[in-house]
Amino acid sequence: MLRFIVRRMVGMVLVLFVVSILVFLIFNVIPNSPPAQRLAGKNATPVLVKSIEEEWGFDDSLPQQYVTMMKKVFTGELISYSPRTSVESRIKEGIPATLSLSIGAGIIWLFFGLVLGYFSAIRAGGALDKFLTGLAIAGISIPVFLIAPVLIYFLTYKLEIFPNAGYVPISEDPWQWLTHLILPWFTVAILSIGFYSRVLRSNMLDVMNEDYVRTARAKGLSERKVMTRHVLRNSLIPIITLFGLDFGATVAGTAIITEVLFNIEGVGFYAAESIEKLELPPIMGVTLYGAFFVVFINALVDIAYAYLDPRVRLGTAAQ
Amino acid sequence: MAIDPQPEALAAGGPDAAFPPAPEGVSGERGPWYLAYKRFIRNRLAVAFLILFFLIIVFVLAAPLWANNVAHTGPNQSHTLEKLHVNGEVHEVVTPEGRPIGPQWFGAGGKFFLGADSRLGRDEMVRLMYGGRTSLFIGVVSGLITTIAAVILGLLAGYYKGWVDAIIARTLDILWSLPVLLFGIALGVSLAVGGLKIGPLTIEGGSIWIPIFVISIFTVPYIARPIRGEVLALGEKEFVEAAIAQGAGSLRVMFGEILPNLASTIIVFFALNIANNMLFEAALSFLGAGVQPPNSSWGTMISIGEELLTTQPLLAIIPGVMILMTVLSLNIVGDGLRDALDPRSKVRLEARAGMVEREGASV
Numbered sequence: 001m002l003r004f005i006v007r008r009m010v011g012m013v014l015v016l017f018v019v020s021i022l023v024f025l026i027f028n029v030i031p032n033s034p035p036a037q038r039l040a041g042k043n044a045t046p047v048l049v050k051s052i053e054e055e056w057g058f059d060d061s062l063p064q065q066y067v068t069m070m071k072k073v074f075t076g077e078l079i080s081y082s083p084r085t086s087v088e089s090r091i092k093e094g095i096p097a098t099l100s101l102s103i104g105a106g107i108i109w110l111f112f113g114l115v116l117g118y119f120s121a122i123r124a125g126g127a128l129d130k131f132l133t134g135l136a137i138a139g140i141s142i143p144v145f146l147i148a149p150v151l152i153y154f155l156t157y158k159l160e161i162f163p164n165a166g167y168v169p170i171s172e173d174p175w176q177w178l179t180h181l182i183l184p185w186f187t188v189a190i191l192s193i194g195f196y197s198r199v200l201r202s203n204m205l206d207v208m209n210e211d212y213v214r215t216a217r218a219k220g221l222s223e224r225k226v227m228t229r230h231v232l233r234n235s236l237i238p239i240i241t242l243f244g245l246d247f248g249a250t251v252a253g254t255a256i257i258t259e260v261l262f263n264i265e266g267v268g269f270y271a272a273e274s275i276e277k278l279e280l281p282p283i284m285g286v287t288l289y290g291a292f293f294v295v296f297i298n299a300l301v302d303i304a305y306a307y308l309d310p311r312v313r314l315g316t317a318a319q
Numbered sequence: 320m321a322i323d324p325q326p327e328a329l330a331a332g333g334p335d336a337a338f339p340p341a342p343e344g345v346s347g348e349r350g351p352w353y354l355a356y357k358r359f360i361r362n363r364l365a366v367a368f369l370i371l372f373f374l375i376i377v378f379v380l381a382a383p384l385w386a387n388n389v390a391h392t393g394p395n396q397s398h399t400l401e402k403l404h405v406n407g408e409v410h411e412v413v414t415p416e417g418r419p420i421g422p423q424w425f426g427a428g429g430k431f432f433l434g435a436d437s438r439l440g441r442d443e444m445v446r447l448m449y450g451g452r453t454s455l456f457i458g459v460v461s462g463l464i465t466t467i468a469a470v471i472l473g474l475l476a477g478y479y480k481g482w483v484d485a486i487i488a489r490t491l492d493i494l495w496s497l498p499v500l501l502f503g504i505a506l507g508v509s510l511a512v513g514g515l516k517i518g519p520l521t522i523e524g525g526s527i528w529i530p531i532f533v534i535s536i537f538t539v540p541y542i543a544r545p546i547r548g549e550v551l552a553l554g555e556k557e558f559v560e561a562a563i564a565q566g567a568g569s570l571r572v573m574f575g576e577i578l579p580n581l582a583s584t585i586i587v588f589f590a591l592n593i594a595n596n597m598l599f600e601a602a603l604s605f606l607g608a609g610v611q612p613p614n615s616s617w618g619t620m621i622s623i624g625e626e627l628l629t630t631q632p633l634l635a636i637i638p639g640v641m642i643l644m645t646v647l648s649l650n651i652v653g654d655g656l657r658d659a660l661d662p663r664s665k666v667r668l669e670a671r672a673g674m675v676e677r678e679g680a681s682v
Binding site for chain 1: 521
């Protein structure tokens with residue numbers, strides 16, 4: 001196990017390095033204009049551009065520029081220039097909102113996905129099955145930016161069931177926090193419920209053919225015990241992996257758009273605001289931190305998987 | 320279910336039907352492609368959505384007709400200060416408070432059929448049609464680029480194996496494990512600000528080739544990885560060995576022998592990839608990192624319309640419904656194609672959903 005962890009961690013560090021190089025290329029090398037000009041933002045004065053050029057050392061060699069950039073990112077000195085604000089502190093302010101959204105949505109889609117998947121597996125071929133297939137196809141086809149406006153318009157504006165968009169910190173008022181987040185949670189979750197239930201269903205149908213299930217039945221366990229203790233448990237392992245991966249992808253993907261649609265001032269909202277103002281330093285920061293987070297989660301998922309399923313440790317799961 | 324002789328296939332094509340599709344069969348009327356076509360036609364849902372997809376194409380292609388003959392305006396033309404005669408009454412296109420006019424349907428002879436888009440007073444219907452052109456163009460072209468690049472990479476990696484495979488497969492793995500939306504935003508914005516220069520080719524910051532470029536890069540792994548796997552498996556087959564024994568060169572084996580056997584996979588993934596890319600484009604454009612103003616795409620229209628959600632909900636909802644219909648029809652047609660071309664395929668929905676679901680995740 002330890003060997004596996006070490007190997008996986010080395011792999012992770014390599015990927016992080018590649019990610020940082022990619023971000024460096026995207027922001028400082030690939031585009032076809034002076035980098036200081038781009039970082040300065042739309043209405044920058046020549047003085048500001050000049051000072052950024054010196055600050056970031058754009059006259060240096062590329063490796064030197066890379067080191068300068070990384071130093072800025074990791075010491076929290078990344079600054080957006082108009083007006084001067086620390087990118088790191090803005091990102092930190094946004095994290096609670098982003099995590100509230102993503103974790104809540106994750107719990108909802110996991111819960112409904114598992115419950116629906118379980119029941120459709122024990123009655124395979126039934127009406128629920130067909131409904132879930134439809135939901136899964138719809139889930140990958142409905143854009144978030146269609147669900148959210150429809151929900152907001154009808155449930156918030158017309159029927160006034162839910163409060164107007166925004167985010168209330170849980171420390172301020174837990175009830176308001178909850179009611180403000182219900183719609184965003186379901187907006188994100190609904191896309192995945194169908195998919196998760198399908199995956200659980202097919203896992204369970206596979207596991208049901210295993211010998212140990214037959215043994216469990218043969219030794220006289222009740223059908224419910226067989227299903228929950230043996231079939232469900234073993235079908236959950238791949239789901240856990242999938243969930244970890246999707247959770248990372250949600251934080252660094254769907255959550256951005258959802259935050260914008262519901263005016264939740266999280267990290268994604270900050271990124272979108274910066275896109276509108278064409279300010280690059282915040283986008284650079286969010287991309288790097290977001291990618292690091294995702295890569296880290298992926299490594300954790302692999303380790304958890306190896307812990308739950310010892311067969312993985314011997315295989316090539318580290319790749 | 321190793322080989323699954325479809326009853327209808329046996330009836331139509333005799334014993335050949337059990338063999339996997341080979342492109343040489345195109346000429347023969349009862350070839351595997353004909354059988355696949357028969358199977359597809361039988362799938363009513365897929366056919367209905369294929370028709371819907373064609374209707375959407377016709378709709379967006381008709382944009383100049385509608386713009387010139389009915390709406391008498393262009394997609395980026397502002398009408399803020401103009402008045403509109405509707406059934407004898409006079410309305411302002413945009414009220415002094417900045418509220419655009421709502422849908423007029425045919426009240427003004429087709430002008431402002433869906434109302435105006437914002438305080439800029441542009442014709443929403445015209446923008447919807449031209450925006451659809453942009454969205455579909457980006458989806459299809461980036462789908463083509465992605466597919467071609469993915470097939471070449473998959474062939475090289477799966478055929479040569481060794482260090483070629485190591486490099487390509489590792490690169491694809493890393494690309495796959497990145498949060499694509501974030502990287503799409505990063506690349507989209509920094510190119511929108513700076514533009515791009517590849518050798519003699521210069522792309523301006525506002526060009527739609529920038530989102531095409533961005534989307535193509537980040538979706539390659541979704542096709543290249545399965546293709547590579549399939550090439551690895553095909554490389555072990557006797558017909559490849561036979562071709563090599565007859566003295567065929569690497570290129571000949573890759574493109575002449577293996578590639579035709581990938582045809583059904585490529586077709587299916589191409590359809591699904593367009594759907595995926597259109598969602599990606601919409602997300603980028605919605606956030607301002609894709610299609611740049613004043614050009615419209617369905618994604619930018621939602622982001623403009625969303626600001627007026629309480630008064631003019633249709634402005635945000637209609638482009639969203641267009642995206643949904645297009646993406647849904649491509650997904651269902653892709654699924655139908657998979658069933659028709661490869662009836663033995665076990666992984667259908669799961670594999671396809673994985674394309675979208677696992678964005679930004681590694682395996």
